[in-house]
Amino acid sequence: MTKVRVHEYAKKVNKSSKEVIEELKKLNVTVSNHMSTLESDAVTKLDTVFKGSNSAPRHTEVRQEKKQAAPSGQRTQSNDQSNRPNRPANSSANRPSNGQGNRPQNGSANRPSNGQGNRPQNGSANRPQNGQGNRPSNGSASRPANGSSNRPSNNNTANRPNNSSNEQRSTSQNSGEKFKNAKGNQNRNMSQNNNNNSNNNNNKKGGFNNNQRKKPGIHGGKRRHPKTHQPTIPQAPKELPEKITFYESLSVAELAKKLHREPSEIIKKLFMLGVMATINQELDKDAIELICADYGVEVEEEVRIDKTDLDVYFEQAEVVEEEQSVRPPVVTIMGHVDHGKTTLLDSIRNTKVTAGEAGGITQHIGAYQVNIDGKKITFLDTPGHAAFTTMRARGASITDLAIIVVAADDGVMPQTVEAINHAKAAEVPIIVAVNKMDKPSANPDRVMQELTEHGLVPEDWGGETIFVPISALKGEGIDTLLEMILLVSEVAELKANPGRSAIGSVIEAQLDKGRGSVATLLVQDGTLRVGDPIVVGHAYGRVRAMVNDLGRRVKEAGPSTPVEITGINEVPQAGDRFVVFEDEKTARQVGESRAMTAIQANRSEKQRVTLDNLFEQMSHGEVKELNLIVKADVQGTVEAMAASLMKIDVEGVNVKIIHTGAGAITESDISLAAASNAIVIGFNVRPDVNAKRAADEEGVDIRLHRIIYKVIEEIEAAMKGMLDPEFEEKIIGQAEVRQTIKVSKVGTIAGSYVTEGKITRDSGVRIIREGIVIFEGDLDTLKRFKDDAKEVAKGYECGITIKNFNDIKEGDIIEAFVMEEIKR
Numbered sequence: 058m059t060k061v062r063v064h065e066y067a068k069k070v071n072k073s074s075k076e077v078i079e080e081l082k083k084l085n086v087t088v089s090n091h092m093s094t095l096e097s098d099a100v101t102k103l104d105t106v107f108k109g110s111n112s113a114p115r116h117t118e119v120r121q122e123k124k125q126a127a128p129s130g131q132r133t134q135s136n137d138q139s140n141r142p143n144r145p146a147n148s149s150a151n152r153p154s155n156g157q158g159n160r161p162q163n164g165s166a167n168r169p170s171n172g173q174g175n176r177p178q179n180g181s182a183n184r185p186q187n188g189q190g191n192r193p194s195n196g197s198a199s200r201p202a203n204g205s206s207n208r209p210s211n212n213n214t215a216n217r218p219n220n221s222s223n224e225q226r227s228t229s230q231n232s233g234e235k236f237k238n239a240k241g242n243q244n245r246n247m248s249q250n251n252n253n254n255s256n257n258n259n260n261k262k263g264g265f266n267n268n269q270r271k272k273p274g275i276h277g278g279k280r281r282h283p284k285t286h287q288p289t290i291p292q293a294p295k296e297l298p299e300k301i302t303f304y305e306s307l308s309v310a311e312l313a314k315k316l317h318r319e320p321s322e323i324i325k326k327l328f329m330l331g332v333m334a335t336i337n338q339e340l341d342k343d344a345i346e347l348i349c350a351d352y353g354v355e356v357e358e359e360v361r362i363d364k365t366d367l368d369v370y371f372e373q374a375e376v377v378e379e380e381q382s383v384r385p386p387v388v389t390i391m392g393h394v395d396h397g398k399t400t401l402l403d404s405i406r407n408t409k410v411t412a413g414e415a416g417g418i419t420q421h422i423g424a425y426q427v428n429i430d431g432k433k434i435t436f437l438d439t440p441g442h443a444a445f446t447t448m449r450a451r452g453a454s455i456t457d458l459a460i461i462v463v464a465a466d467d468g469v470m471p472q473t474v475e476a477i478n479h480a481k482a483a484e485v486p487i488i489v490a491v492n493k494m495d496k497p498s499a500n501p502d503r504v505m506q507e508l509t510e511h512g513l514v515p516e517d518w519g520g521e522t523i524f525v526p527i528s529a530l531k532g533e534g535i536d537t538l539l540e541m542i543l544l545v546s547e548v549a550e551l552k553a554n555p556g557r558s559a560i561g562s563v564i565e566a567q568l569d570k571g572r573g574s575v576a577t578l579l580v581q582d583g584t585l586r587v588g589d590p591i592v593v594g595h596a597y598g599r600v601r602a603m604v605n606d607l608g609r610r611v612k613e614a615g616p617s618t619p620v621e622i623t624g625i626n627e628v629p630q631a632g633d634r635f636v637v638f639e640d641e642k643t644a645r646q647v648g649e650s651r652a653m654t655a656i657q658a659n660r661s662e663k664q665r666v667t668l669d670n671l672f673e674q675m676s677h678g679e680v681k682e683l684n685l686i687v688k689a690d691v692q693g694t695v696e697a698m699a700a701s702l703m704k705i706d707v708e709g710v711n712v713k714i715i716h717t718g719a720g721a722i723t724e725s726d727i728s729l730a731a732a733s734n735a736i737v738i739g740f741n742v743r744p745d746v747n748a749k750r751a752a753d754e755e756g757v758d759i760r761l762h763r764i765i766y767k768v769i770e771e772i773e774a775a776m777k778g779m780l781d782p783e784f785e786e787k788i789i790g791q792a793e794v795r796q797t798i799k800v801s802k803v804g805t806i807a808g809s810y811v812t813e814g815k816i817t818r819d820s821g822v823r824i825i826r827e828g829i830v831i832f833e834g835d836l837d838t839l840k841r842f843k844d845d846a847k848e849v850a851k852g853y854e855c856g857i858t859i860k861n862f863n864d865i866k867e868g869d870i871i872e873a874f875v876m877e878e879i880k881r
């Protein structure tokens with residue numbers, strides 16, 4: 058039972074450490090260097106080489122061979138042979154704890170000399186081994202059972218040979234102390250088992266370890282020993298849980314609690330894994346998973362829903378096919394001014410609603426339903442794409458189908474195109490209603506022809522778009538139109554689950570003197586009932602009363618039904634979403650917290666795509682498609698620009714032109730841009746006042762240019778992340794030309810009134826006539842009465858002449874700008 062280091066042994070036999078190491082190699086004993094400790098068997102083997110053989114070691118070897126041959130079930134194939142007879146005693150159940158298994162043993166044999174020497178070596182050699190070795194072993198569920206069933210028998214049986222072999226060795230070495238030594242070993246082995254068992258507790262599901270710990274004590278008659286140590290021995294650990302869950306991270310203490318283990322045990326494990334941790338240290342997902350894998354405990358990361366995010370309820374709506382049933386389509390009517398949207402909506406309502414519901418008085422609540430042979434259609438009562446897009450910009454996509462009304466006598470007009478583009482951007486199917494067919498000047502073919510250019514090809518011409526000729530005024534073709542709506546919606550397979558609690562959107566809302574906040578809601582899924590606790594946008598409450606589009610009180614409203622409700626604490630906005638909660642308390646909490654966040658977060662701070670942040674958003678993967686709206690002074694330029702822009706080829710992002718048009722940039726362009734996260738490019742055109750305000754509010758990026766290649770260059774540079782806006786144009790003011798005076802030699806003086814900002818002597822100017830830039834150049838003179846002025850502020854009159862431009866007219870707008878350096 059000797060354990061010496063290589064160099065000690067070498068000294069003893071008068072050899073160099075190198076020679077001993079070489080000899081060990083031959084004997085198939087691996088040692089790393091001269092400081093390595095030699096197991097007793099290795100020493101015995103070396104003895105046979107360096108000192109000549111003796112009987113005892115051979116005996117041991119024979120024993121060992123026997124042992125290896127006989128209990129084949131007991132891992133004999135393992136690496137270091139010399140230790141084998143000892144190992145099973147301590148570690149057959151504790152495979153990974155080699156180091157620990159050996160340590161006390163070594164210590165017991167040679168405590169004074171080896172005690173210290175072993176520790177670092179074993180420690181360093183075994184630690185990683187332990188860490189790694191444990192993990193897979195714990196993975197198998199059968200292990201702990203095996204361990205526990207094997208352990209007692211191993212302890213007894215394996216200890217015995219162990220002791221006896223020790224005994225024998227002792228006989229050969231310290232014959233006089235045979236008894237003492239043997240007993241001592243026995244005891245030591247027992248305490249060693251205790252150690253191991255407590256180690257096992259660390260490593261395994263160790264419910265049985267405790268029993269085991271006592272057993273050898275009882276058998277060995279040394280109860281006092283463990284007893285005296287009892288306070289320091291950790292209490293019998295509880296069963297490990299089968300599974301734990303965590304959210305984002307856990308501290309060591311929290312993890313320990315979840316695993317029913319002492320934090321120190323977790324810290325130790327982490328240490329083994331090379332992580333130095335304190336009890337309060339937060340562990341990330343990887344660390345938690347490693348530790349749990351080590352214990353064989355399943356781990357799952359909780360995904361917590363942000364209760365206050367109403368969108369989550371829409372996205373997470375679980376679809377159970379069996380619970381789904383067909384729901385009515387929600388239809389929006391769009392088209393150019395005066396093409397007959399309102400007439401069509403009224404015509405449908407009057408012929409269908411009142412006819413179907415005798416005695417009903419139609420109520421304008423923002424939407425209504427018609428019933429065609431038992432099948433319902435919901436029409437949104439706010440015609441025009443402005444409302445449609447505003448809703449969409451607020452996140453509500455409630456329309457299933459868009460009807461584009463085109464007057465057959467007027468043909469495709471700018472707003473027709475806008476409406477088409479709005480519907481396309483929302484990916485909503487389109488039906489074209491060719492209206493005013495009763496008029497003699499009606500020319501449906503022309504309408505079809507013109508719409509073909511916008512991608513709407515009639516079915517008769519091999520396309521996919523349904524065209525229905527109607528006369529909204531006379532009610533002709535309405536039935537066919539409704540039939541077609543049902544047909545398209547059937548194809549779209551619109552479904553909802555009336556069994557779930559309701560979710561939907563606000564169509565319109567207002568404050569009523571008598572009733573308080575009144576909101577028309579469209580139930581998009583589920584069924585809304587009177588008394589439901591509800592959160593609508595930032596408002597909350599209980600549905601007090603519900604009125605349908607016929608002005609009747611109803612108790613519940615299923616999918617695609619519009620109802621007007623009262624009972625919420627504030628007036629929500631059109632396009633806001635609503636969600637029904639289980640109890641009023643939650644609804645109140647969510648509502649209040651949403652109201653708070655709404656106050657804090659400025660809506661316009663929404664991160665829109667601008668050319669300045671385009672590259673950043675592209676690299677974050679947030680933008681894969683650059684949506685553009687192109688407005689120019691003439692249609693030809695629009696097309697040329699669109700074609701050039703489409704040719705821009707930058708990897709990772711596509712250019713998509715969602716709308717083009719000739720004329721000033723309008724509010725509608727901005728709302729489309731806001732809804733589609735698009736950039737507006739104006740070529741020789743300006744945004745009108747409303748558009749400018751809307752763009753500021755919504756944070757929409759408008760780029761104004763006068764040279765095509767500059768537009769292309771700018772967009773391309775932005776896409777490549779090379780945009781270099783060192784100088785940016787800043788519009789400093791506007792003046793309106795109220796009078797023109799022609800003076801020979803001087804040219805035309807524009808008697809102007811500064812309407813916004815200021816005009817300075819050194820500013821650049823643009824002349825805008827009816828929203829179109831007709832000239833860009835420099836200011837020549839700026840006068841207040843007869844004196845030259847450096848600048849003229851808002852609300853003052855002034856005389857302006859412009860370099861090389863005399864064609865100024867009354868009503869023109871002079872826009873003054875300066876170039877300012879921009880710091881990036």
Ligand SMILES: Nc1nc2c(ncn2[C@@H]2O[C@H](COP(=O)(O)OP(=O)(O)OP(=O)(O)O)[C@@H](O)[C@H]2O)c(=O)[nH]1
Nearest residue numbers: 393394395396397398399400492493494528529530
């Ligand atoms: N002859 C004829 N006139 C129609 C028809 N439909 C609508 N009109 C007329 O066209 C005019 C405009 O109709 P509206 O329904 O107000 O058109 P709109 O598209 O709603 O117009 P805005 O609300 O201004 O956008 C009205 O004078 C209608 O009477 C039709 O089928 N035949």
